[in-house]
Amino acid sequence: MSTPPSADDQFYREYILDHYKNPRNYGRLEHPDISHEEDNPLCGDVVGMDFRIKDGVIDDVRFHGRGCAISQASASLLTERLKGIPLDDAKKINKDDVLGELGIEISPARIKCALLPLKVLKVGAYGLAGEDEE
């Protein structure tokens, strides 16, 4: 986890807002090898991911969706981490990794937002309905 730069807001830190407003790897891939979308029925957040896999490695990844700053920034941060790593390594990413990457204190009410992108990755990577990541 990188140390966040000093920001005036302890929750909506500058890098979170930056990922929200300027999401990395945003969009769709043509002919993805894996494509999956999940929503959070509580608040209507949606996150989907497309993956291109070459020799077991994530060659490219894009995410799309809409929702709060936390779900969208979490998705953006996750795609940065996923690009270029073996799919098997991606499968091992857990919720502590994701929360660590976000680097903020997440309340129980918002944890589903933060972990929605991870759920997309897991269900997409395993090709089946995954366990609840909460």
Added chain:
Amino acid sequence: MYDVKAVRRDFPIFDNGLAYLDSANTSQRPRQVTGAMMEYFEKFNSNIHRAAYHIAEEATDRYEATREKIRAFINAASTKEIIYTRGTTEAINLVAYSWGRANVKPGDLIVLTILDHHSNIVPWQILATANGANIEYVDIDDRGELRQDQFRELLEKQPKLVSFSHVSNALGTINPVHEMVAAAKAAGATVLVDGAQGAPHQRVDVRDLGCDFYAFSGHKMLGPTGAGILYGRRELLEAMDPFLAGGDMIKTVRVDGTTYHDLPWKFEAGTQAIAEVIGLGAAVDYLDGLGMDNVLAHEREVTEYAYETLSDIEGLTLFGPPPSRRAGVISFALDGIHPHDLATIADRDQVCLRAGHHCAMPLMTRLGVPATARASFYVYTLKDEVDRLAGSIKEAQRIFK
């Protein structure tokens, strides 16, 4: 003169500066309500309708006294027409199950509206699937008001049932219930009004309204959770089979059959939410003490103030009709800021705000938004709390600039 400061002193939860703007979700409870419940627990805690000792008689009397208070509150003809449920959801499910399964036939039409809460949609979807009926929804216009022209067209198809909300929980739209009930009755339909956002906020007269069923929740009108009401016209209730079966809803049980209890107890199986029903009685007393006309006037004043205050904020979109045709509910969206993020920021200022789809996903889809932020008001709401909300909105805009 309505003294909101005096009202607030009855609500201990406000002692530490909480701005509670989520009463459409659940209201707060005054000491009088929690006190009535505590009195039951500490002085005459016992089961009702079963025991011969004096505390059980006291419990039964208090439990049944609420029924008369509710009858008077909505001007029903008889306490036989007042059924206790856990809330609006259970009340609607009771009708969908007991009345619906017996009366809705294959090919029948059920008319609902796009404004409705999931609890006035899903039970009918289940019924329609089970009995082979169809559902059509009345749409809204751009102001979030039901399209009456389309409603009349649907009535020409002679629906078996028409069910709609008195007031939209998501937009605050007050539907023209009198006209709609009259038109639906004239078309031969059975009519249910979902009063979850109606009865707590304005005077309701079910006989004047003319509906067959009216459902509402105690916890949205200063009462505890777990106690709600189904009003039903007696002829309909008499003809309906029980919803839940078990203790207390019977007269005699033999191995080869059962005779059901009289109304209203036919629909009240098992040990009831006694403390909650007693608490609901205290809530009705409290509202009667304030006067429902005063309650409505106070909410309207706060709603108008909120509407003006929020209208002045740049980048804020208000949903729904003008304040004169809406209850104490304001739904809105901020450019570039998701409602959940606003709610998180408001929470730091001790402002409780709802963010989400408000159990009205078909409506959110219709509005083309995933979610809205919603502020809702009640007997204790201060204009100062609206100002605090405006402050939180500006803080969110500063963070997300």
